Amino acid sequence: MSFGGQTPTIIVLKEGTDASQGQGQILSNINACAAVQQTIRPTLGPYGGDLLMVDENGKQTITNDGATVMKLLDIVHPAARILVDIARSQDAEVGDGTTSVVVLAGEILKEVKEHVEQGVSTQLINKALRRASAMAVNKVREISVATNDASRRDTLEKLAATAMTSKLIKRNSTFFTKMCVDAVLALDQDDLNERLIGVKKIPGGSLTDSLFINGVAFKKTFSYAGFEQQPKSFKKPKIVCLNVELELKAEKDNAEVRVEEVSEYQAIVDAEWQIIYKKLENLHESGASVVLSKLPIGDLATQFFADRNIFCAGRVAAEDMDRVIEATGATLQSTCSNILPEHLGTCGSFDERQIGGERFNFFEDCPEAKTCTLVLRGGAEQFIAEVERSLHDAIMIVKRAIKNKDIVAGGGATEMEVSTYLHRFADREVRNKQQPIIKSFARALEVIPRQLCDNAGFDATDILNRLRVEHVRGNTWAGVDFDTESVSNMMDKFVWEPALVKVNAIQAATEAACLILGVDETIRNEESQAPQGPQGQLPPGAAQKALRARGRGMPRR
Structure with missing residues (x-):
């Protein structure tokens, strides 16, 4: 109905509500996720640093565990909170690789940002990312190595040791790997309920005073x-x-x-x-x-x-x-x-x-005895708490390895092999608009070895170039060697991880990236608007403030 030839204005949303849409909104979400990734990426790998986090009550937590960091960060930006969810899902499903999954998701978004700015449809981008993810997962399963039961305990100890290399207890990994494997093998092997592993923390003494109680x-x-x-x-x-x-x-x-x-x-x-x-x-x-x-x-x-x-x-x-x-x-x-x-x-x-x-x-x-107890000792409560988080990751890795016997090499070897495979596939097999997006996904996988080098103080450009050459030559397990600051066969070095860790990380990171790219409108009420710059980008100096942006997003279906 019209009045005097003019259509009346219909107000649906509360006055002052901001409804951001389109390309600018997608870019804003990508920038927020990049800010989260920038916070957590220095904790990746054997030489990753720890974060000291203080909550509103003054409680201190020192950790480099991705799931713990993501939980303690007070992230309220609606898109960035999706990264918190994938870190928790990785922790629940596998127990390790929580930092990797957040870093990988952030890198995928940064790589496809250029395509979004060029006006490529997000639906096309999502379709290409899911195709690349499926191929990457299949490649991981194809190159994975099945372990035999004869060397079962030896394999489990090597997997636990690899999980501990990026933790606070890496200098005592020999002592704790035996403890972790004993703890998991003490459980009922049918259900492997890790909650029946009791952990008691007693300040005082040294790390090696910790006890394993078969009871x-x-x-x-x-x-x-x-x-x-x-x-x-x-x-x-x-x-x-x-x-x-x-x-x-x-x-x-x-x-x-x-x-x-x-x-x-x-x-x-x-x-x-x-x-x-x-x-x-x-x-x-x-x-x-x-x-x-x-x-x-x-x-x-x-x-x-x-x-x-x-x-x-x-x-x-x-x-x-x-x-x-x-x-x-x-x-x-x-x-x-x-x-x-x-x-x-x-x-x-x-x-x-x-x-x-x-x-x-x-x-x-x-x-x-279908249960056991770990009595942890240490000089400070925060130190013992981080030891407990480190042991949890190693225990979960051992638990998953018992049920899934396929392993791959760590040190960035698996990511580089999959990246090389995707580059070759995109060049030879893909002739449509998906080609540059699949190649962007392949480049995103390289963030893992690159960040491992950066955190260790190595020349990342030099080592990445050498890794690309090795993988093109067919050296599947070439990865970053921290002992010699060069490239080595990670499988021979016994740097092993369950294939499930890589598969779950690639799938979760891709799903998170597709979900974030699929949100092209966010409705915020007046009281909780996040600061926005031109074209929906974060204003200068606000990258880290995005972690506490007071936004409550509502994606449009």
């Missing part, structure tokens, strides 16, 4: 008077695990009783004592030497057990209790009556030991 260890729980009279060591004890509160006050809290005479009150008090004594007598008669409960064990029960040479611990953490049940074969009881011998667990030895400033309970030589 369960947890910190001494809160205890009442009488605890010190209990025995602290057993050989082949019977263990009962409870979800029962053994305190006198519990019966008062769980019931309401009305009395009319004083004599009746005394009968109620006597009944309460009889109830708890009945529970304690049942536990004693079960033959258990160690009593554990998720709920409190009070002073009356503690003294009762001490008089009968029984060890008890209340308020045991749920995860520790679950691991004790897995290791000892015990069954969690919700009542103290009818406890049968098959409900009890056992272990080779139980004892309480002092480690640093803490006392720990150890359950070792467990017959059902």
